[in-house]
Amino acid sequence: xxxxxxxxxxxxxxxxxxxxxxxxxxxxxxxxxxxxxxxxxxxxxxxxxxxxxxxxxxxxxxxxxxxxxxxxxxxxxxxxxxxxxxxxxxxxxxxxxxxxxxxxxxxxxxxxxxxxxxxxxxxxxxxxxxxxxxxxxxxxxxxxxxxxxxxxxxxxxxxxxxxxxxxxxxxxxxxxxxxxxxxxxxxxxxxxxxxxxxxxxxxxxxxxxxxxxxxxxxxxxxxxxxxxxxxxxxxxxxxxxxxxxxxxxxxxxxxxxxxxxxxxxxxxxxxxxxxxxxxxxxxxxxxxxxxxxx
Amino acid sequence: xxxxxxxxxxxxxxxxxxxxxxxxxxxxxxxxxxxxxxxxxxxxxxxxxxxxxxxxxxxxxxxxxxxxxxxxxxxxxxxxxxxxxxxxxxxxxxxxxxxxxxxxxxxxxxxxxxxxxxxxxxxxxxxxxxxxxxxxxxxxxxxxxxxxxxxxxxxxxxxxxxxxxxxxxxxxxxxxxxxxxxxxxxxxxxxxxxxxxxxxxxxxxxxxxxxxxxxxxxxxxxxxxxxxxxxxxxxxxxxxxxxxxxxxxxxxxxxxxxxxxxxxxxxxxxxxxxxxxxxxxxx
Numbered sequence: 001x002x003x004x005x006x007x008x009x010x011x012x013x014x015x016x017x018x019x020x021x022x023x024x025x026x027x028x029x030x031x032x033x034x035x036x037x038x039x040x041x042x043x044x045x046x047x048x049x050x051x052x053x054x055x056x057x058x059x060x061x062x063x064x065x066x067x068x069x070x071x072x073x074x075x076x077x078x079x080x081x082x083x084x085x086x087x088x089x090x091x092x093x094x095x096x097x098x099x100x101x102x103x104x105x106x107x108x109x110x111x112x113x114x115x116x117x118x119x120x121x122x123x124x125x126x127x128x129x130x131x132x133x134x135x136x137x138x139x140x141x142x143x144x145x146x147x148x149x150x151x152x153x154x155x156x157x158x159x160x161x162x163x164x165x166x167x168x169x170x171x172x173x174x175x176x177x178x179x180x181x182x183x184x185x186x187x188x189x190x191x192x193x194x195x196x197x198x199x200x201x202x203x204x205x206x207x208x209x210x211x212x213x214x215x216x217x218x219x220x221x222x223x224x225x226x227x228x229x230x231x232x233x234x235x236x237x238x239x240x241x242x243x244x245x246x247x248x249x250x251x252x253x254x255x256x257x258x259x260x261x262x263x264x265x266x267x268x269x270x271x272x273x274x275x276x277x278x279x280x281x282x283x284x285x286x287x288x289x290x291x292x293x294x
Numbered sequence: 295x296x297x298x299x300x301x302x303x304x305x306x307x308x309x310x311x312x313x314x315x316x317x318x319x320x321x322x323x324x325x326x327x328x329x330x331x332x333x334x335x336x337x338x339x340x341x342x343x344x345x346x347x348x349x350x351x352x353x354x355x356x357x358x359x360x361x362x363x364x365x366x367x368x369x370x371x372x373x374x375x376x377x378x379x380x381x382x383x384x385x386x387x388x389x390x391x392x393x394x395x396x397x398x399x400x401x402x403x404x405x406x407x408x409x410x411x412x413x414x415x416x417x418x419x420x421x422x423x424x425x426x427x428x429x430x431x432x433x434x435x436x437x438x439x440x441x442x443x444x445x446x447x448x449x450x451x452x453x454x455x456x457x458x459x460x461x462x463x464x465x466x467x468x469x470x471x472x473x474x475x476x477x478x479x480x481x482x483x484x485x486x487x488x489x490x491x492x493x494x495x496x497x498x499x500x501x502x503x504x505x506x507x508x509x510x511x512x513x514x515x516x517x518x519x520x521x522x523x524x525x526x527x528x529x530x531x532x533x534x535x536x537x538x539x540x541x542x543x544x545x546x547x548x549x550x551x552x553x554x555x556x557x558x559x560x561x562x563x564x565x566x567x568x569x570x571x572x573x574x575x576x577x
Contacts, residue, residue, distance in 0.1 A: 053394060054394070054395065054398055056391070056394075057390075057391040057392075057394040057395040057398070058391075058395055059391070060387065060388050060391040060392075060452060061391065061392075061395065061451075061452050061453050061456055062451045062452055062453065062533075071446075071447040071448065074443075074446045074447055075447060078443065078446075103349065104349065104350070106346075107345070107346035107349040107350045108346075108350055110342065110343070110346050111343065111346045111347065111350060111352055114343060145559070145562070145563065145566070146559055148522070149522060149555070149558055149559045149562045150555055151522070151525045151526045151535075151536065151539065151558075152526060153526060153529055153536075153539075153540070154539065154543065154551070154555070157543050158363075158364050158367050158368070159364065161363050161364070161367060162356070162357070162360045162361060162363045162364050163353075163356055163357075163360070166350075166351065167349070167350035167351060168350055168351045168352055168353065168356070170350070171350050171352055172357075237434070237436055238436070240436035240438055240439060241436070241438050241526060244438070244529055244530075248350070251436075251438075254439065255439075255442065255530075258439070258442055258443070258446075270435075270439070273434070273436075274431065274434045274435070277434040278430060278431075278434060281430070281434075
């Protein structure tokens with residue numbers, strides 16, 4: 001609020017400094033302007049810290065073997081590929097075609113979300129500070145952060161050792177990657193739980209299971225579903241990475257095509273992926289808005 | 295009507311928007327119990343899930359039989375190779391620099407474009423729709439692919455990673471920002487334009503102060519994610535931890551991998567704790 005008062009007055013110094021400087025309203029505004037919050041020291045310190053960090057971050061930026069001359073040829077051939085996608089890939093129902101790869105990616109992302117959510121539920125209950133003693137919640141939170149921090153392709157490589165290359169490894173990788181964010185959102189849902197409802201159900205004589213069924217589940221279902229749908233959205237985008245380590249999905253053919261400069265093939269795959277993600281995002285936003293309104 | 299227990303009055307009258315059953319309480323109040331879609335949704339999810347299981351070859355018995363392989367690799371990471379700690383610091387700092395600069399560039403450049411994309415400031419429908427579509431389009435591009443393209447253009451190194459991070463941050467924060475701008479009270483903005491301020495001046499003094507705290511908070515949140523993400527980008531040669539992580543995984547030097555992951559975990563922990571403290575103060 002004070003911020004808007006500031007900004008409004010700072011832009012109109014005219015009434016205060018104008019001819020009728022003694023009038024009540026002008027003096028009021030001038031007084032407000034003079035009394036506006038001053039945080040000069042804090043601001044200077046923050047600015048110095050930020051500038052120092054930015055300058056530091058530019059020091060290490062390097063592009064070894066900068067191909068200044070070939071850079072633009074690459075850009076033009078990419079653009080050329082994007083407007084001329086290879087049709088034989090786009091409308092081809094064999095396992096090499098874009099439709100098959102997209103369905104595989106959807107399947108990996110979907111099952112990854114489901115398995116991830118299943119793993120996340122117990123973790124989230126362990127990490128919820130309103131249900132668990134502090135040390136347990138703290139440890140569970142740290143475990144969740146550790147799971148979240150390990151880069152995707154590390155899981156990918158580990159799961160390829162377990163299941164062999166293919167969509168199964170990708171599915172398991174996606175599920176572990178989902179755990180971090182999904183359990184985080186679940187924790188928030190659990191911590192926002194209205195205890196009054198459960199208490200009144202217990203006062204009505206319902207047993208523990210009935211309390212969970214009619215008191216806890218209805219409260220959390222909407223946010224659980226919403227989180228899962230959001231994560232599915234994200235998994236669909238992240239699924240490209242799986243291709244790097246041979247864990248299935250659309251990433252591998254895309255990166256192969258790019259590495260061998262077959263831009264029109266890369267473009268067909270990319271267009272398929274972009275359209276799919278746009279459609280899924282549109283639907284998931286619609287559904288999540290509906291869930292949020294109840 | 296009064297005195298009876300809750301009676302099921304059958305289908306809802308025509309004026310009811312919500313479809314479901316109408317229940318008349320003993321007090322005479324009418325309540326609509328919305329129809330539950332739980333059964334068809336559950337069925338749909340189960341059928342689609344079964345299809346996905348068939349398609350991907352998901353097999354729990356394989357997990358049960360060979361799942362220990364996963365933990366074997368994990369076990370070999372456990373006494374991390376402390377001697378490699380020093381050589382990891384440099385790529386780690388590269389990763390942080392990459393995500394810091396990329397997040398900063400993305401955060402700053404998103405502001406004018408988000409302004410163009412918000413319907414409360416720009417009244418041309420076409421302009422906002424086009425700008426929004428551009429944001430969505432960039433957001434759909436997987437960061438790893440942008441990084442790969444950037445390495446073709448700029449050559450291998452952190453510049454490619456920075457570009458990819460900046461693009462992702464730009465598209466993500468751009469969307470968050472235009473949604474926030476639209477939720478701001480436009481009274482001060484209109485008052486300032488009425489006083490003769492240009493739209494960008496009015497934006498600077500009437501809208502920016504209102505959105506700044508949550509925008510900075512979102513930018514920090516994005517930065518946290520970017521630190522994690524930029525550890526992956528080295529895999530395609532875009533600089534940072536990913537490169538040595540990939541090398542050591544290929545050589546099966548799991549104890550070094552363990553050390554890299556440990557240092558990454560500590561860094562992420564420190565950055566997240568700091569950023570969360572700042573965000574709490576902003577709220």
